[in-house]
Amino acid sequence: MNVPFFIAAAVAVFSTLMVITRRNAVHALLYLIVSLLSVAVVLFVIGAPFVAALEVIIYAGAIMVLFVFVVMILNIGPRTANQEGVWMAPEMWVGPAFLSTVLLGEFAYILTTSGGGSAGMRVVDAAEVGVSLFVSYLLGVELASMLLFAGVVGAYHLGSRGSRIAAKGGRK
Amino acid sequence: MMQQGLLLAALLFAIGLAGVLIRRNILFMLMSIEIMLNAAGLAFVAAGAGWGQPDGQVVFIFILTMAGAEVAIGLALVLQIYRRFRTLDADELSRMKG
Numbered sequence: 001m002n003v004p005f006f007i008a009a010a011v012a013v014f015s016t017l018m019v020i021t022r023r024n025a026v027h028a029l030l031y032l033i034v035s036l037l038s039v040a041v042v043l044f045v046i047g048a049p050f051v052a053a054l055e056v057i058i059y060a061g062a063i064m065v066l067f068v069f070v071v072m073i074l075n076i077g078p079r080t081a082n083q084e085g086v087w088m089a090p091e092m093w094v095g096p097a098f099l100s101t102v103l104l105g106e107f108a109y110i111l112t113t114s115g116g117g118s119a120g121m122r123v124v125d126a127a128e129v130g131v132s133l134f135v136s137y138l139l140g141v142e143l144a145s146m147l148l149f150a151g152v153v154g155a156y157h158l159g160s161r162g163s164r165i166a167a168k169g170g171r172k
Numbered sequence: 173m174m175q176q177g178l179l180l181a182a183l184l185f186a187i188g189l190a191g192v193l194i195r196r197n198i199l200f201m202l203m204s205i206e207i208m209l210n211a212a213g214l215a216f217v218a219a220g221a222g223w224g225q226p227d228g229q230v231v232f233i234f235i236l237t238m239a240g241a242e243v244a245i246g247l248a249l250v251l252q253i254y255r256r257f258r259t260l261d262a263d264e265l266s267r268m269k270g
Contacts (some may be wrong), residue, residue: 002173009180016184016207020191025199032203039184039214046177046221051229058236059210063243070247071199074254121173122224132226133233140230144237151241158248161255 004106005045011099012038018095025071026088029064030096034103036060041103045110050126177218184211198253198260202246209239 015035022028036059043052133141184207191204213235220228254260 002176005173005176009176012180013183013187016187019207020187020195020200020204025197028200028203032206035184035207036210039210042177042180042214043217046173046218047224048217048221048229048232051217051232054233054236055210058240059206063206063240066243066247067199067203070250073251074199074260121221124221124224124226124229128226129229129233133230137230137234140234144234147241148237151244155244155248158245158252 002045004110005042007106008038008041008045008103011035011102012042015096015099024092026068027092029067029071030093032067033060033064034096034099036064037100037103041107041110044107047121047123049123050129174218174222177221178215181211181215181218184208184214196262198250198262198265201262202243202250205246206239206243209235209242 012035015031015038018031019028019035022031036055040052040055040060043049043055188204188207188211191207192201195201195204213232216228216231216235218228220226220231250260253265257265259265
Protein backbone atom coordinates (compact mmCIF):
# COMPACT_ATOMS: atom_id res chain seq x y z
CA MET A 1 0.00 0.00 0.00
CA ASN A 2 1.25 3.42 -0.85
CA VAL A 3 0.10 5.67 1.97
CA PRO A 4 1.15 9.13 0.63
CA PHE A 5 -0.68 8.50 -2.62
CA PHE A 6 -3.90 7.54 -0.86
CA ILE A 7 -3.80 10.48 1.56
CA ALA A 8 -3.31 12.92 -1.32
CA ALA A 9 -6.02 11.17 -3.34
CA ALA A 10 -8.46 11.37 -0.44
CA VAL A 11 -7.72 15.08 0.00
CA ALA A 12 -8.22 15.59 -3.75
CA VAL A 13 -11.58 13.86 -3.85
CA PHE A 14 -12.85 15.54 -0.69
CA SER A 15 -11.79 19.05 -1.70
CA THR A 16 -13.20 18.59 -5.21
CA LEU A 17 -16.50 17.52 -3.72
CA MET A 18 -16.41 20.65 -1.56
CA VAL A 19 -15.78 22.76 -4.68
CA ILE A 20 -18.97 21.73 -6.42
CA THR A 21 -21.11 21.98 -3.30
CA ARG A 22 -20.06 25.43 -1.99
CA ARG A 23 -22.49 28.27 -2.56
CA ASN A 24 -19.91 31.02 -2.35
CA ALA A 25 -17.46 31.39 -5.22
CA VAL A 26 -14.57 32.41 -2.98
CA HIS A 27 -14.95 29.36 -0.74
CA ALA A 28 -15.16 27.12 -3.79
CA LEU A 29 -11.98 28.72 -5.13
CA LEU A 30 -10.15 28.01 -1.87
CA TYR A 31 -11.10 24.34 -2.09
CA LEU A 32 -10.27 24.25 -5.79
CA ILE A 33 -6.75 25.45 -5.02
CA VAL A 34 -6.42 22.72 -2.37
CA SER A 35 -7.66 20.19 -4.92
CA LEU A 36 -5.04 21.27 -7.46
CA LEU A 37 -2.30 21.17 -4.83
CA SER A 38 -3.28 17.64 -3.82
CA VAL A 39 -3.25 16.54 -7.46
CA ALA A 40 0.24 18.04 -7.64
CA VAL A 41 1.29 15.86 -4.70
CA VAL A 42 -0.21 12.83 -6.45
CA LEU A 43 1.79 13.67 -9.58
CA PHE A 44 4.93 14.00 -7.49
CA VAL A 45 4.32 10.63 -5.86
CA ILE A 46 3.80 8.77 -9.13
CA GLY A 47 7.14 10.04 -10.42
CA ALA A 48 6.42 13.21 -12.40
CA PRO A 49 8.10 16.04 -10.44
CA PHE A 50 8.32 18.47 -13.38
CA VAL A 51 4.63 18.30 -14.10
CA ALA A 52 3.86 18.57 -10.39
CA ALA A 53 5.78 21.86 -10.27
CA LEU A 54 3.94 23.08 -13.38
CA GLU A 55 0.63 22.17 -11.77
CA VAL A 56 1.42 24.33 -8.75
CA ILE A 57 2.88 27.23 -10.73
CA ILE A 58 0.42 27.46 -13.61
CA TYR A 59 -2.81 25.85 -12.37
CA ALA A 60 -2.82 26.79 -8.70
CA GLY A 61 -0.87 29.97 -9.39
CA ALA A 62 -1.78 31.68 -12.63
CA ILE A 63 -5.17 30.24 -13.54
CA MET A 64 -6.59 30.47 -10.02
CA VAL A 65 -5.37 34.08 -9.77
CA LEU A 66 -7.43 34.81 -12.89
CA PHE A 67 -10.47 33.28 -11.22
CA VAL A 68 -9.90 35.29 -8.05
CA PHE A 69 -9.58 38.50 -10.09
CA VAL A 70 -12.86 37.85 -11.87
CA VAL A 71 -14.68 37.06 -8.63
CA MET A 72 -13.36 40.27 -7.15
CA ILE A 73 -14.28 42.29 -10.26
CA LEU A 74 -17.83 40.95 -10.14
CA ASN A 75 -18.21 42.21 -6.59
CA ILE A 76 -17.22 45.83 -6.98
CA GLY A 77 -19.16 48.05 -4.60
CA PRO A 78 -19.12 49.74 -1.22
CA ARG A 79 -20.38 46.61 0.52
CA THR A 80 -17.45 44.57 -0.75
CA ALA A 81 -15.13 45.17 2.19
CA ASN A 82 -17.80 44.14 4.64
CA GLN A 83 -18.67 41.12 2.54
CA GLU A 84 -15.07 40.02 2.38
CA GLY A 85 -14.94 40.06 6.14
CA VAL A 86 -17.93 37.73 6.18
CA TRP A 87 -16.43 35.47 3.50
CA MET A 88 -13.15 35.12 5.29
CA ALA A 89 -14.57 34.16 8.68
CA PRO A 90 -12.33 31.60 10.41
CA GLU A 91 -14.70 28.66 9.91
CA MET A 92 -14.43 29.23 6.17
CA TRP A 93 -10.69 29.07 5.73
CA VAL A 94 -9.98 26.54 8.46
CA GLY A 95 -10.99 23.63 6.22
CA PRO A 96 -8.75 24.46 3.24
CA ALA A 97 -5.92 25.49 5.56
CA PHE A 98 -6.10 22.15 7.39
CA LEU A 99 -6.08 20.17 4.13
CA SER A 100 -3.14 22.23 2.84
CA THR A 101 -1.26 21.52 6.06
CA VAL A 102 -1.86 17.80 5.57
CA LEU A 103 -0.47 18.06 2.05
CA LEU A 104 2.52 20.09 3.20
CA GLY A 105 3.36 17.58 5.92
CA GLU A 106 3.02 14.74 3.45
CA PHE A 107 5.28 16.54 0.95
CA ALA A 108 7.93 17.16 3.61
CA TYR A 109 7.71 13.49 4.64
CA ILE A 110 8.19 12.27 1.07
CA LEU A 111 11.10 14.65 0.46
CA THR A 112 12.93 13.65 3.63
CA THR A 113 12.41 9.91 3.30
CA SER A 114 12.48 8.82 -0.30
CA GLY A 115 12.21 11.68 -2.80
CA GLY A 116 9.83 11.63 -5.75
CA GLY A 117 8.50 8.45 -7.25
CA SER A 118 7.99 6.86 -3.86
CA ALA A 119 5.38 4.63 -5.42
CA GLY A 120 8.15 2.48 -6.81
CA MET A 121 7.78 3.99 -10.26
CA ARG A 122 10.59 5.36 -12.38
CA VAL A 123 11.00 9.12 -12.00
CA VAL A 124 10.67 10.84 -15.38
CA ASP A 125 12.52 14.11 -14.84
CA ALA A 126 12.41 17.45 -16.60
CA ALA A 127 15.28 16.70 -18.99
CA GLU A 128 13.51 13.70 -20.46
CA VAL A 129 10.24 15.59 -20.78
CA GLY A 130 12.05 18.50 -22.46
CA VAL A 131 13.74 16.27 -25.00
CA SER A 132 10.48 14.55 -25.83
CA LEU A 133 8.61 17.87 -25.97
CA PHE A 134 11.02 19.69 -28.27
CA VAL A 135 11.94 16.78 -30.52
CA SER A 136 9.01 14.46 -31.11
CA TYR A 137 6.26 16.92 -30.20
CA LEU A 138 7.72 20.09 -31.75
CA LEU A 139 4.71 20.53 -34.03
CA GLY A 140 2.43 20.39 -30.99
CA VAL A 141 4.47 23.12 -29.30
CA GLU A 142 4.01 25.38 -32.32
CA LEU A 143 0.29 24.67 -32.38
CA ALA A 144 0.09 25.44 -28.66
CA SER A 145 1.76 28.79 -29.26
CA MET A 146 -0.84 29.62 -31.90
CA LEU A 147 -3.61 28.55 -29.53
CA LEU A 148 -2.25 30.79 -26.79
CA PHE A 149 -1.99 33.70 -29.21
CA ALA A 150 -5.60 33.21 -30.26
CA GLY A 151 -6.55 33.02 -26.60
CA VAL A 152 -4.80 36.29 -25.78
CA VAL A 153 -6.40 38.14 -28.70
CA GLY A 154 -9.82 36.71 -27.99
CA ALA A 155 -9.67 37.52 -24.30
CA TYR A 156 -8.53 41.05 -25.06
CA HIS A 157 -11.33 41.55 -27.55
CA LEU A 158 -14.03 40.10 -25.30
CA GLY A 159 -12.76 41.78 -22.20
CA SER A 160 -12.38 45.30 -23.49
CA ARG A 161 -15.26 47.49 -22.44
CA GLY A 162 -15.88 49.19 -25.76
CA SER A 163 -15.72 46.10 -27.93
CA ARG A 164 -17.99 45.70 -30.91
CA ILE A 165 -19.97 42.94 -29.22
CA ALA A 166 -20.78 45.15 -26.28
CA ALA A 167 -21.73 48.04 -28.60
CA LYS A 168 -24.14 45.84 -30.50
CA GLY A 169 -25.68 44.64 -27.31
CA GLY A 170 -26.08 48.21 -26.16
CA ARG A 171 -28.04 49.19 -29.26
CA LYS A 172 -30.49 46.34 -28.95
CA MET B 173 -0.23 1.95 -9.13
CA MET B 174 -1.32 3.00 -12.60
CA GLN B 175 -4.80 1.62 -11.95
CA GLN B 176 -5.12 3.69 -8.79
CA GLY B 177 -3.97 6.82 -10.61
CA LEU B 178 -6.46 6.24 -13.40
CA LEU B 179 -9.19 5.51 -10.86
CA LEU B 180 -8.50 8.79 -9.08
CA ALA B 181 -8.59 10.61 -12.43
CA ALA B 182 -11.92 8.99 -13.27
CA LEU B 183 -13.35 9.97 -9.87
CA LEU B 184 -12.24 13.58 -10.23
CA PHE B 185 -13.60 13.69 -13.77
CA ALA B 186 -16.95 12.35 -12.60
CA ILE B 187 -17.12 14.95 -9.83
CA GLY B 188 -16.31 17.70 -12.34
CA LEU B 189 -18.97 16.41 -14.71
CA ALA B 190 -21.50 16.37 -11.88
CA GLY B 191 -20.50 19.93 -11.07
CA VAL B 192 -21.17 21.06 -14.64
CA LEU B 193 -24.55 19.35 -14.56
CA ILE B 194 -25.83 20.47 -11.18
CA ARG B 195 -24.48 24.01 -10.90
CA ARG B 196 -26.25 26.77 -12.76
CA ASN B 197 -23.71 29.52 -12.07
CA ILE B 198 -21.42 30.04 -15.05
CA LEU B 199 -18.44 30.67 -12.81
CA PHE B 200 -18.94 27.31 -11.06
CA MET B 201 -19.41 25.58 -14.40
CA LEU B 202 -16.04 26.98 -15.51
CA MET B 203 -14.45 25.71 -12.30
CA SER B 204 -15.93 22.26 -12.89
CA ILE B 205 -14.54 22.28 -16.42
CA GLU B 206 -11.15 23.05 -14.90
CA ILE B 207 -11.53 20.03 -12.62
CA MET B 208 -12.35 17.83 -15.60
CA LEU B 209 -9.36 19.08 -17.61
CA ASN B 210 -7.12 18.54 -14.63
CA ALA B 211 -8.44 14.99 -14.21
CA ALA B 212 -7.81 14.26 -17.88
CA GLY B 213 -4.24 15.47 -17.48
CA LEU B 214 -3.80 13.33 -14.40
CA ALA B 215 -4.99 10.30 -16.37
CA PHE B 216 -2.37 11.01 -19.06
CA VAL B 217 0.44 11.38 -16.53
CA ALA B 218 -0.60 8.26 -14.62
CA ALA B 219 -0.67 6.23 -17.83
CA GLY B 220 2.67 7.66 -18.93
CA ALA B 221 4.19 6.90 -15.53
CA GLY B 222 2.89 3.35 -15.78
CA TRP B 223 5.26 2.74 -18.68
CA GLY B 224 7.97 5.11 -17.48
CA GLN B 225 7.63 7.26 -20.59
CA PRO B 226 7.66 11.09 -20.77
CA ASP B 227 4.83 11.29 -23.34
CA GLY B 228 2.12 11.52 -20.70
CA GLN B 229 3.78 14.55 -19.16
CA VAL B 230 4.13 16.18 -22.58
CA VAL B 231 0.41 15.80 -23.17
CA PHE B 232 -0.20 17.24 -19.70
CA ILE B 233 1.73 20.35 -20.71
CA PHE B 234 -0.45 20.68 -23.81
CA ILE B 235 -3.57 20.32 -21.68
CA LEU B 236 -2.18 23.02 -19.39
CA THR B 237 -1.78 25.49 -22.26
CA MET B 238 -5.23 24.66 -23.52
CA ALA B 239 -6.69 25.19 -20.05
CA GLY B 240 -4.94 28.55 -19.85
CA ALA B 241 -6.42 29.74 -23.14
CA GLU B 242 -9.82 28.33 -22.22
CA VAL B 243 -9.86 30.09 -18.85
CA ALA B 244 -8.83 33.43 -20.37
CA ILE B 245 -11.63 33.29 -22.96
CA GLY B 246 -14.18 31.85 -20.55
CA LEU B 247 -13.58 34.47 -17.88
CA ALA B 248 -13.71 37.28 -20.45
CA LEU B 249 -17.08 35.86 -21.54
CA VAL B 250 -18.23 35.72 -17.92
CA LEU B 251 -17.33 39.39 -17.48
CA GLN B 252 -19.18 40.36 -20.68
CA ILE B 253 -22.25 38.34 -19.68
CA TYR B 254 -22.29 39.92 -16.24
CA ARG B 255 -21.95 43.39 -17.75
CA ARG B 256 -24.84 42.88 -20.14
CA PHE B 257 -27.28 40.77 -18.15
CA ARG B 258 -26.33 41.45 -14.52
CA THR B 259 -26.61 37.74 -13.76
CA LEU B 260 -24.49 34.60 -14.03
CA ASP B 261 -27.39 32.14 -13.92
CA ALA B 262 -27.26 29.85 -16.95
CA ASP B 263 -31.01 29.15 -16.83
CA GLU B 264 -31.73 32.85 -16.73
CA LEU B 265 -29.42 33.40 -19.69
CA SER B 266 -30.87 30.56 -21.75
CA ARG B 267 -34.08 32.54 -22.16
CA MET B 268 -32.43 34.80 -24.70
CA LYS B 269 -33.16 33.49 -28.16
CA GLY B 270 -31.10 35.23 -30.81
